[in-house]
Amino acid sequence: MSYQATTALTKIQALKKRIRVIQGGTSAGKTIAILLYLIDLAQTHEGLSISVVSETIPHLKRGARRDFLNIMHEHRFYQDGCWSRSDNIYTFKNRSYIEFFQPMTRVRLGVLGVMCYLSTSVIMSVIVPMTS
Numbered sequence: 001m002s003y004q005a006t007t008a009l010t011k012i013q014a015l016k017k018r019i020r021v022i023q024g025g026t027s028a029g030k031t032i033a034i035l036l037y038l039i040d041l042a043q044t045h046e047g048l049s050i051s052v053v054s055e056t057i058p059h060l061k062r063g064a065r066r067d068f069l070n071i072m073h074e075h076r077f078y079q080d081g082c083w084s085r086s087d088n089i090y091t092f093k094n095r096s097y098i099e100f101f102q103p104m105t106r107v108r109l110g111v112l113g114v115m116c117y118l119s120t121s122v123i124m125s126v127i128v129p130m131t132s
């Protein structure tokens, strides 16, 4: 399966405010578009920390984390040694990383980065920069 630019991706790229909300029905392509956007962000900025969080670890593993790894393989971006399965962190060669975790399992204060919250229950996903 190949991943293409969609209207969801165009919408995300057009958002410039600090907090960005992406709405759309089930399987509208929100998660995939956000991940494509975040991967591009990581690859074009050095040392960026990006967190993708969701209500539960199983939801993340079945959803965003699996989609992320699929996209990375599909686009031939995936490199052995960059993905830490135990920590759920993919570190790019430019030191930017994308991590997946459940809120409250980790406190990240003083880290400048991008946080993406993927909701299971509502048709909304939010990208917010983490406050320092």
Ligand SMILES: Nc1ncnc2c1ncn2[C@@H]1O[C@H](COP(=O)(O)OP(=O)(O)OP(=O)(O)O)[C@@H](O)[C@H]1O
Binding pocket: 002, 003, 004, 005, 006, 024, 025, 026, 027, 028, 029, 030, 031, 032, 033, 123
């Ligand atoms: N850009 C894309 N290119 C190819 N396939 C896509 C793309 N976006 C979405 N899809 C397909 O549609 C499916 C659903 O997309 P996605 O999981 O992003 O929807 P969603 O809006 O997050 O849905 P939910 O509200 O259930 O979380 C994906 O698993 C994938 O198969």
Ligand SMILES: [Mg+2]
Binding pocket: 030, 031, 032, 118
């Ligand atoms: Mg989703």
